[in-house]
Amino acid sequence: MSWQEELAAELKTFLRAEQFILNAPMSEHTTFKIGGAADLLIFPSTTDEVISIFKLTSERGLDCTILGNGSNVLVLDGGIRGVVMKFNGEFSTIKRDGRRLIAGAGAKLKDVSEFAADNGLSGLEFAIGIPGSIGGAIFMNAGAYGGEMKNVVSVVRAVSRDGRMVELRGNELDLGYRRSVFQSNGHAICEVELELDEGDVALIRSAMDDFTQRRQSKQPLEYPSAGSTFKRPKGHFAGTLIDQTGLKGLRVGGAMVSEKHAGFVVNAGGATAADVLKLIEEVKRRVFETYAVKLSPEVRIIGEE
Numbered sequence: 001m002s003w004q005e006e007l008a009a010e011l012k013t014f015l016r017a018e019q020f021i022l023n024a025p026m027s028e029h030t031t032f033k034i035g036g037a038a039d040l041l042i043f044p045s046t047t048d049e050v051i052s053i054f055k056l057t058s059e060r061g062l063d064c065t066i067l068g069n070g071s072n073v074l075v076l077d078g079g080i081r082g083v084v085m086k087f088n089g090e091f092s093t094i095k096r097d098g099r100r101l102i103a104g105a106g107a108k109l110k111d112v113s114e115f116a117a118d119n120g121l122s123g124l125e126f127a128i129g130i131p132g133s134i135g136g137a138i139f140m141n142a143g144a145y146g147g148e149m150k151n152v153v154s155v156v157r158a159v160s161r162d163g164r165m166v167e168l169r170g171n172e173l174d175l176g177y178r179r180s181v182f183q184s185n186g187h188a189i190c191e192v193e194l195e196l197d198e199g200d201v202a203l204i205r206s207a208m209d210d211f212t213q214r215r216q217s218k219q220p221l222e223y224p225s226a227g228s229t230f231k232r233p234k235g236h237f238a239g240t241l242i243d244q245t246g247l248k249g250l251r252v253g254g255a256m257v258s259e260k261h262a263g264f265v266v267n268a269g270g271a272t273a274a275d276v277l278k279l280i281e282e283v284k285r286r287v288f289e290t291y292a293v294k295l296s297p298e299v300r301i302i303g304e305e
């Protein structure tokens with residue numbers, strides 16, 4: 001019996017069969033539609049399950065990678081060794097308590113934003129078009145159109161790698177530009193509490209419609225991607241630098257710098273992670289040659305080549 005089959009037998013004692021997949025192609029679980037197989041992909045649905053999965057993987061010395069909706073990752077072509085815990089679909093209840101919303105880490109940001117609007121709560125309009133989970137949005141401190149998660153989050157409940165439940169708030173979250181404390185502590189974010197303002201439903205909806213329209217007209221949403229490929233370098237916009245270097249449409253295999261928005265590398269058809277990595281390096285090299293500005297990826301690169 002392989003270690004995967006052994007672990008699967010243990011998982012069956014507390015998970016439903018549809019909560020885990022052996023040798024799961026990550027191209028089916030990322031918005032880039034790229035990536036080799038994860039040895040074992042698990043969809044936890046409760047905090048207790050997360051604690052048990054951390055315990056089982058640490059006892060066996062297995063890596064445990066955490067994913068949300070897979071909208072900010074490039075999984076390499078060799079796939080991911082060990083276990084991947086994906087917060088998506090399951091673990092996604094959204095509740096209201098006055099001006100507070102409490103969401104499971106797997107809740108889609110879009111659904112939380114819609115829920116807030118339906119309840120006349122303002123502050124999360126900016127998030128309507130960000131295709132991540134709320135857990136991934138906290139991990140990345142996702143933001144758009146002048147808003148960011150930092151402005152609306154009050155408490156994050158998470159599980160540490162040694163299986164403790166922790167509650168973090170305020171400065172403890174260390175939220176900055178595409179940064180949070182979870183990028184260094186490795187905790188699994190399980191529940192997020194937001195504090196919003198009472199607002200006018202019509203105004204909230206009109207802001208959301210405006211953001212959606214701006215996104216549709218500027219972003220290459222017709223192609224699989226992981227959103228903006230590069231972080232915003234100080235004093236510049238990555239997309240503008242790439243555009244002015246003349247790189248729109250540049251291709252390596254199936255990976256292409258979008259013609260519509262130079263800040264996006266898209267999967268124009270059959271791209272491998274190796275194609276994307278080569279293209280990223282080429283864009284970095286040419287932008288540096290032209291503007292002496294160093295670009296660094298916003299997209300998180302995970303797995304084996």
Ligand SMILES: Cc1cc2nc3c(=O)[nH]c(=O)nc-3n(C[C@H](O)[C@H](O)[C@H](O)COP(=O)(O)OP(=O)(O)OC[C@H]3O[C@@H](n4cnc5c(N)ncnc54)[C@H](O)[C@@H]3O)c2cc1C
Nearest residue numbers: 068069070071072132133135136137139142143144189227
């Ligand atoms: C078309 C498009 C448009 C986008 N527009 C924007 C935008 O406007 N603004 C913006 O900020 N981003 C944008 N993104 C990027 C992406 O949607 C965000 O970064 C989002 O917050 C990622 O969430 P996710 O659930 O998909 O995380 P994933 O991509 O699954 O994971 C990202 C990182 O978060 C970690 N993580 C995820 N969930 C958890 C958890 N529960 N506990 C601990 N760690 C976790 C993962 O380990 C990984 O390192 C866009 C992406 C696309 C494809």
